[in-house]
Amino acid sequence: MSEDQLILQRKFPITSRHADFKSELRISSLINDYIQIAWQHAEELGLGYLHLKEQGLGWVLSRFTLNLDYLPKWPGEIEIKTWPKGMNRLFYLRDAEIFNEGKKFASITSAWLIFDINSKRPKVLYQDRPYLHSLADKHAIDEITPSLKTEGIPVESMEHEIRYNDIDVNLHLTTVRYLDFLLDSYDIEFIRKNPPKKLRVNFLKEVAFGDKTVLQRLENEKIHSFELSTPGKNAINFRAEITY
Amino acid sequence: MSEDQLILQRKFPITSRHADFKSELRISSLINDYIQIAWQHAEELGLGYLHLKEQGLGWVLSRFTLNLDYLPKWPGEIEIKTWPKGMNRLFYLRDAEIFNEGKKFASITSAWLIFDINSKRPKVLYQDRPYLHSLADKHAIDEITPSLKTEGIPVESMEHEIRYNDIDVNLHLTTVRYLDFLLDSYDIEFIRKNPPKKLRVNFLKEVAFGDKTVLQRLENEKIHSFELSTPGKNAINFRAEITY
Known part of the structure; x- marks a missing residue:
């Protein structure tokens, strides 16, 4: 080919x-x-x-x-x-x-x-x-996304129950909705003034219809860490990191 | 033309x-x-x-x-x-x-x-x-959508705070998200078994970033009525009706 x-x-x-x-x-x-x-x-x-x-x-x-x-x-x-x-x-x-x-x-x-x-x-x-x-050496970004940690000072917590428009054909939370939640955790003034420079994401464990999720945001200067969990199931489902 | x-x-x-x-x-x-x-x-x-x-x-x-x-x-x-x-x-x-x-x-x-x-x-x-x-007599549906009423027995109430991904360039709740909320008010089994036949919608008053909305669902046999309001602003923002 x-x-x-x-x-x-x-x-x-x-x-x-x-x-x-x-x-x-x-x-x-x-x-x-x-x-x-x-x-x-x-x-x-x-x-x-x-x-x-x-x-x-x-x-x-x-x-x-x-x-x-x-x-x-x-x-x-x-x-x-x-x-x-x-x-x-x-x-x-x-x-x-x-x-x-x-x-x-x-x-x-x-x-x-x-x-x-x-x-x-x-x-x-x-x-x-x-x-x-055959294109193993052609890099847009020359790194493997690492395992992310949840680091920084907790500043925000957002609850969301997973509903019809959040789920895909497998009855799991759609990739795009995880990402929506990240920016949904901010007020409008922060987003207006702070363009994101880098986003790293780890999808860890599927989220199901009806799950009650909690998104935590932690901040360490220009790096914000996110962790989505389902406390009722004692699971960490997702981690992400935005660099501003 | x-x-x-x-x-x-x-x-x-x-x-x-x-x-x-x-x-x-x-x-x-x-x-x-x-x-x-x-x-x-x-x-x-x-x-x-x-x-x-x-x-x-x-x-x-x-x-x-x-x-x-x-x-x-x-x-x-x-x-x-x-x-x-x-x-x-x-x-x-x-x-x-x-x-x-x-x-x-x-x-x-x-x-x-x-x-x-x-x-x-x-x-x-x-x-x-x-x-x-010039195409005033060419109808896909030969009616003008009427002013909807909120009728039936209240069965469900869903709260939602309006966030970044819900709003458009005018800082108002996007049309599509109003419609998402309608089906988000159901459990999965109802949606699985009940295909909608007709949807009527009235957009009444804009919803802004940060508004805390409440969607009420009322049922009258095969006709379900919806009303989205912002109690803090004492406003009715949206009405809809789905016929199953």
Whole structure:
């Protein structure tokens, strides 16, 4: 498979629903576009949702890092360029560069797992897909997203019960909604004055319909840490870190 | 202007984020697609967002009715066909028919206002736009959405504080989030067993960032009524009615 076939480029409109009160693209919308192109690329590479489902398998986004120069404005469009970047232990890596009016404004590196739907255990299918490794040295961000810690001074706590519009086809909290919660924990003045420069995320344990979640925000100068938990189930579901 | 120029047709993908736990298109995503095409059509007809903003004016969706035969499944796409349908008092009317795999599954009639951004009062610009009236007899649904009442037995009450991801460029609760709240008030089993047949909506008064809203659901057999209010401001912001 040629390098061209291993890189997918696609444009996404910035619609009014994707824009926040500053007319800027929401980070959760940007990541939603990225997830869409990643799914589409998996389809084209023969590892798509339906293909895996036949074998009782599924994809899950486990970790990612997003570096941001700025957020483009509505109305407009973004272009995402993405490629698979080999493996690290059980993780399938995928990177992306994101452009607005021809200028790169963001980079992503992400780590995905293929899991067995019944056992919920990760599974590796890479042996028969050598092409997944051919761009292993092409980095948008040259790092593996680390395991995050929950550090800093606790400043905010937000409760949310998981409802119909929060969940996906697996009855679990949708990736995009985790990210919504991060910025939902701020007042408007903070968001107005502080553009995020870097976001790191670890998805740890699925959240189900009806779960009563608590999002804690902790601050350590320019680095804010987040932890989403379900106290009733005694679980930590998600960690994230935003650098301002 | 010919009839062809007054009818806009556009396809929208059903992505994973648009699909609910049954793999069916979410109603709020359907209405979001409809709002996107309505905005685009207003642009093409010379009454778009930027054009109005220059004059200190804006569009607001005031009322709509959606008739639904069924909701199509992810992965897939829908095609929306829409046209302006003249006026009724201060309302600019717009209808739509929505197709999936060539088959019509939904119809919409909607009523919009042009308002003065400073005074917040409705304004009429129709005098110099005779073409807006040429399809006044072409109905997807032959009715004007009525003023809704709050009727039935109160069964559910849901509180929500308005946060970053709920608001639009005007710092007001986004249309789509009002609609999210309707289905968020149900348990999963009800949604699994009861496909909605008709939705009617009245947007009455804007909701602002930080507002603490309460959504009440009342039931009268197959008709469920909803009222969104902000008790702290003593206001009724929104009414809706779903027929099952």
